[in-house]
Amino acid sequence: MKKEQWGALQEQICKTIGQNNYKTWIQPLRFRGITADGIVTLQAPTNFFGTYVSQNFGDMLLAQISTVEPSARRLAFQAGILDDSSEDAEEKAKPLNIPEAEQAPVTSSRDQQLPGAPLDMRFTFDTFVVGKPNELAHAAARRVAEGGPVTFNPLFLYGGVGLGKTHLMHAIAWELSQRNPGLTVLYLSAEQFMYRFVQALRERKMMDFKEMFRSVDVLMVDDVQFIAGKDSTQEEFFHTFNALVDQNKQIIISADRAPDEIKDLENRIRSRLQSGLVVDLHPTDYELRLGILQSKVEVYRGMHPGLQIDDGVLEFLAHRISTNVRVLEGALTRLFAFASLVGKPINMDLVQDSLADVLRASERKISIDEIQRKVAEHYNIRLSDMIGPKRVRNFARPRQVAMYLCKQLTSRSLPEIGRRFGGRDHTTVMHGVRRIEELRQQDGQIDEDVEMLRRALEA
Numbered sequence: 001m002k003k004e005q006w007g008a009l010q011e012q013i014c015k016t017i018g019q020n021n022y023k024t025w026i027q028p029l030r031f032r033g034i035t036a037d038g039i040v041t042l043q044a045p046t047n048f049f050g051t052y053v054s055q056n057f058g059d060m061l062l063a064q065i066s067t068v069e070p071s072a073r074r075l076a077f078q079a080g081i082l083d084d085s086s087e088d089a090e091e092k093a094k095p096l097n098i099p100e101a102e103q104a105p106v107t108s109s110r111d112q113q114l115p116g117a118p119l120d121m122r123f124t125f126d127t128f129v130v131g132k133p134n135e136l137a138h139a140a141a142r143r144v145a146e147g148g149p150v151t152f153n154p155l156f157l158y159g160g161v162g163l164g165k166t167h168l169m170h171a172i173a174w175e176l177s178q179r180n181p182g183l184t185v186l187y188l189s190a191e192q193f194m195y196r197f198v199q200a201l202r203e204r205k206m207m208d209f210k211e212m213f214r215s216v217d218v219l220m221v222d223d224v225q226f227i228a229g230k231d232s233t234q235e236e237f238f239h240t241f242n243a244l245v246d247q248n249k250q251i252i253i254s255a256d257r258a259p260d261e262i263k264d265l266e267n268r269i270r271s272r273l274q275s276g277l278v279v280d281l282h283p284t285d286y287e288l289r290l291g292i293l294q295s296k297v298e299v300y301r302g303m304h305p306g307l308q309i310d311d312g313v314l315e316f317l318a319h320r321i322s323t324n325v326r327v328l329e330g331a332l333t334r335l336f337a338f339a340s341l342v343g344k345p346i347n348m349d350l351v352q353d354s355l356a357d358v359l360r361a362s363e364r365k366i367s368i369d370e371i372q373r374k375v376a377e378h379y380n381i382r383l384s385d386m387i388g389p390k391r392v393r394n395f396a397r398p399r400q401v402a403m404y405l406c407k408q409l410t411s412r413s414l415p416e417i418g419r420r421f422g423g424r425d426h427t428t429v430m431h432g433v434r435r436i437e438e439l440r441q442q443d444g445q446i447d448e449d450v451e452m453l454r455r456a457l458e459a
C-alpha cells in the first residue's frame with residue numbers, strides 16, 4: 001500500500017466511525033509500511049494510543065486496509081514522535097528511528113536494539129478464548145508466561161493456519177515483559193531469523209549476530225518450518241538454540257506441523273525441538289468458534305452500544321465457517337463494516353449479501369480420510385485393509401471405489417491420492433478410477449453403491 005492509498009482510505013474510515021472518533025484516533029496515525037507477510041505497521045503518538053486504537057478500531061482498520069491491500073493480515077503499532085517529513089522514506093516496515101523509551105516494547109531490553117518483530121497489542125491472554133481444542137496449548141503458554149524456573153524447553157506450539165499460535169506467543173511475550181520489565185524477550189519469525197543471519201554474513205557481523213541472539217532471556221521463533229531445507233540457517237539456529245538452552249533460557253517455537261512432520265529438517269534439530277514440551281492447537285470446534293465470535297462482538301459493542309445482531313447469526317457463522325479463526329474474524333469484521341455503512345442491523349439477509357463469497361469458499365470440504373472411512377464401513381472391511389497391500393477382490397474393489405470418490409469429490413491429484421492409499425503409484429489410482437467408471441455402466445449394484453456413498457459424503 002502506498003501513502004496515497006492510505007490517504008484515500010481516510011474518507012471511508014471517517015464515514016465508518018464518525019468524525020469525532022476519526023479526528024481523535026485515526027488522523028494522528030501514520031502509515032509506515034506493509035511487510036511481505038502482511039503485517040501493516042502504523043505509527044501512533046504513544047503506546048497507550050496504539051493500544052487503544054488497536055483494541056477499538058483494529059478490526060475496522062484491517063478490514064479497510066485489506067480493501068486496497070488484500071495481503072494485509074495483521075496490524076502492528078509503533079509508538080513514537082510523529083514526523084511527517086520521514087514518511088516517504090518508509091516504504092517497507094523497518095524499525096523506526098524513534099526514541100527507544102517510546103517504542104512499543106518489541107523487546108523490553110533498554111540497552112540494546114534487538115531485531116525483533118513488533119508485537120500485536122490485541123494478542124494478549126485476555127483476548128484469547130479458551131476451548132477444548134486449545135486448552136492444553138493455552139495452559140502451557142500460561143505456565144511459560146509466569147516466568148518461573150524453566151521446566152520445559154523449548155515449548156513447541158504447532159497447529160494449522162490461523163489457529164492462534166502467533167496470538168499465544170505474543171501473549172506470552174506481553175505477559176513476561178509486564179511481569180518483569182527487565183527481561184529481554186525477543187520474538188521474531190523464522191524468516192526474519194534467516195534474513196538477519198544472511199545480513200550478518202554479508203556485512204561480516206557474525207560475532208555481533210551471535211552475541212545478540214545469545215544474550216536474550218527468552219527467544220521466540222514463529223513458523224520455524226520456514227528454515228527447513230535452508231542448511232546454513234539451520235546450522236546457526238541449532239547453535240543459537242543450544243547456547244540458550246545451556247544457559248537455561250526459555251525458548252518458544254511455533255510451526256504449522258509437529259517436529260517429526262517437518263521435511264528437510266536436520267535430525268539433530270528435530271530432536272532438539274522435541275526435547276521440551278510439544279503441544280498442538282487442534283482445529284476449532286463449534287463451541288470455540290462461537291465463543292470467539294461472542295467475545296469479538298462484546299468488544300465491538302463496547303464502542304458501538306447500539307449494535308444489533310439478530311439471534312442465530314453468530315451460531316450460523318460458527319457453524320458454517322469452520323476453516324480458521326482468521327477467516328471467522330474477517331467475516332465478522334466485514335459484517336460490522338457493512339452494517340455501519342448501510343445503517344442496518346446485522347441479520348441473516350445482511351449475512352447472505354455481504355458474505356456470499358466467504359460462505360461459498362467455506363462450503364464443507366470432503367477429505368480423503370473421510371472417504372476411506374465411509375467406504376470401508378460400507379463394505380465392512382477394515383481401514384487398514386483398504387490402505388494395505390492385499391490385492392484380493394474383497395479389498396481391491398472397495399479400494400477402487402474409494403479412489404474413484406477421492407478423484408470425484410476432492411481436488412487432490414492422482415499421485416497424492418496414491419500416496420494416501422499406502423503409497424501406491426498414480427497409475428494404479430488412474431486404473432482404479434477407470435475401472436469404476438466402466439463398472440458403473442455395466443453393474444447396477446456398483447453404480448448404486450457409489451451413488452449412495454457420494455450422497456452420504458456430501459450430506
Ligand SMILES: Nc1ncnc2c1ncn2[C@@H]1O[C@H](COP(=O)(O)OP(=O)(O)OP(=O)(O)O)[C@@H](O)[C@H]1O
Nearest residue numbers: 127128129160161162163164165166167292325326
Ligand atoms: N482462541 C482464540 N481466541 C481469540 N482469537 C483467536 C483465537 N485463536 C485465533 N485467534 C485469532 O485468529 C487470528 C489468527 O491467529 P494467529 O495469527 O495467532 O494464527 P496462527 O496460528 O499463528 O496462524 P499462521 O499459521 O497463519 O501464522 C488472530 O487474529 C487471532 O487473534
